[in-house]
Amino acid sequence: MCIATGEVSTFHAKAVLFATGGCGRMYKITSNAMTLTGDGMAVVYRRGVPLEDMEFFQFHPTGIYKMGILITEAARGEGGVLRNRHGERFMERYAPTLKDLAPRDMVSRAMYQEIRSGRGIDGKDYLHLDLTHLDPALVRKKLPDITDFVRTYLGMDPTREPIPTQPTAHYAMGGIPTNVDGRVIVDDRKTVLAGLYAAGECACVSVHGANRLGTNSLVDIIVFGRRGGKALAEFARRTSLAPLPREPEEEARRQIACLRGKAAGDGVESVPALCAEMQQVMMEDASVFREAKGLARALLKIGELRRRYGKARIEDEGVQFNTELLEALEVGYLLDLAEVVVAGALARQESRGAHSREDFPKRDDAQWLKHTLARRVDGKVQLAYKPVALAKFQPQERTY
Numbered sequence: 312m313c314i315a316t317g318e319v320s321t322f323h324a325k326a327v328l329f330a331t332g333g334c335g336r337m338y339k340i341t342s343n344a345m346t347l348t349g350d351g352m353a354v355v356y357r358r359g360v361p362l363e364d365m366e367f368f369q370f371h372p373t374g375i376y377k378m379g380i381l382i383t384e385a386a387r388g389e390g391g392v393l394r395n396r397h398g399e400r401f402m403e404r405y406a407p408t409l410k411d412l413a414p415r416d417m418v419s420r421a422m423y424q425e426i427r428s429g430r431g432i433d434g435k436d437y438l439h440l441d442l443t444h445l446d447p448a449l450v451r452k453k454l455p456d457i458t459d460f461v462r463t464y465l466g467m468d469p470t471r472e473p474i475p476t477q478p479t480a481h482y483a484m485g486g487i488p489t490n491v492d493g494r495v496i497v498d499d500r501k502t503v504l505a506g507l508y509a510a511g512e513c514a515c516v517s518v519h520g521a522n523r524l525g526t527n528s529l530v531d532i533i534v535f536g537r538r539g540g541k542a543l544a545e546f547a548r549r550t551s552l553a554p555l556p557r558e559p560e561e562e563a564r565r566q567i568a569c570l571r572g573k574a575a576g577d578g579v580e581s582v583p584a585l586c587a588e589m590q591q592v593m594m595e596d597a598s599v600f601r602e603a604k605g606l607a608r609a610l611l612k613i614g615e616l617r618r619r620y621g622k623a624r625i626e627d628e629g630v631q632f633n634t635e636l637l638e639a640l641e642v643g644y645l646l647d648l649a650e651v652v653v654a655g656a657l658a659r660q661e662s663r664g665a666h667s668r669e670d671f672p673k674r675d676d677a678q679w680l681k682h683t684l685a686r687r688v689d690g691k692v693q694l695a696y697k698p699v700a701l702a703k704f705q706p707q708e709r710t711y
Contacts, residue, residue, distance in 0.1 A: 317630030338480035353644035364485035366655035372418035374479025439473035493539020499697030521664025
């Protein structure tokens with residue numbers, strides 16, 4: 312759909328590579344841009360392609376309070392420390408060796424535990440990232456972006472005042488299943504869907520496993536983007552255009568017409584309200600800590616929101632630059648993906664990497680050393696699994 316005109320067009324291609332990014336906007340607090348609404352993931356999911364390992368979502372420990380804007384790990388690398396309401400450097404209790412430089416998931420969980428124990432700043436749901444003991448010249452030289460962000464969005468000087476911070480949804484480890492050449496695979500037998508490729512955060516070649524390391528997104532983008540592009544070019548050179556379906560635009564036009572029809576008075580639900588409810592329940596029940604009761608509650612809520620979405624309305628009846636229509640389409644995608652994330656998290660009865668179940672705190676390799684494949688069947692999430700390919704390195708317990 313051309314945003315400028317509202318016109319829907321079909322591009323007839325020998326091959327397509329999806330590089331549409333992540334889906335972090337399903338969470339209330341996220342570092343993700345407004346555009347990261349999982350469009351590519353949801354489009355293929357709705358058409359029968361499974362999504363892999365969607366329950367694994369990384370939370371970065373230091374996002375600006377209420378905004379989620381990322382405060383890079385470099386702030387702690389240069390000597391910044393996290394403090395609770397008592398001024399205590401609490402990471403010494405959770406990771407005595409690495410302290411504030413422990414892995415992201417561990418720091419995020421420690422922050423949640425501090426907040427839930429009533430040690431958030433002023434009893435609220437945030438803590439302080441303290442740089443005030445560092446040389447102001449060093450902070451300005453080494454962390455110019457952080458200094459600028461804090462001054463712009465909070466009106467604070469981080470060399471004089473600690474920064475209000477909380478964990479923020481950062482990166483989807485799961486996505487469209489691919490092999491190492493970016494080819495989309497559709498089952499546990501590595502069956503390739505000819506002509507479809509994916510790379511970047513929307514894809515899951517599983518270089519991250521259950522817990523992405525910092526900067527590994529560059530591997531997703533540069534290594535597998537390059538490999539996928541080369542494989543796609545070679546495929547296109549040796550194949551012909553496949554015939555188009557009779558009405559290739561039918562489903563897209565139906566979705567648009569449905570939302571536009573509600574603008575005429577048939578709709579009773581507000582898209583922004585539905586989005587806000589989804590983001591709230593995902594933040595409360597499917598974020599840093601998870602347990603069966605909360606995940607079951609989230610699954611019911613998202614099912615309710617998906618039903619209500621069928622009655623969603625938009626007020627802008629125009630065709631040119633109709634951003635309200637775009638938002639409505641995007642919220643539909645996010646609702647589908649949120650359901651997949653929660654269903655996978657509820658089924659996985661263990662803690663592994665970024666997936667932390669309070670009711671199943673241990674990793675269970677005997678039962679759960681496997682990838683999740685979530686497929687849409689009759690409008691519902693159907694889960695299957697495939698083995699993890701282990702080579703030289705075997706899983707071990709992390710101790711810090």
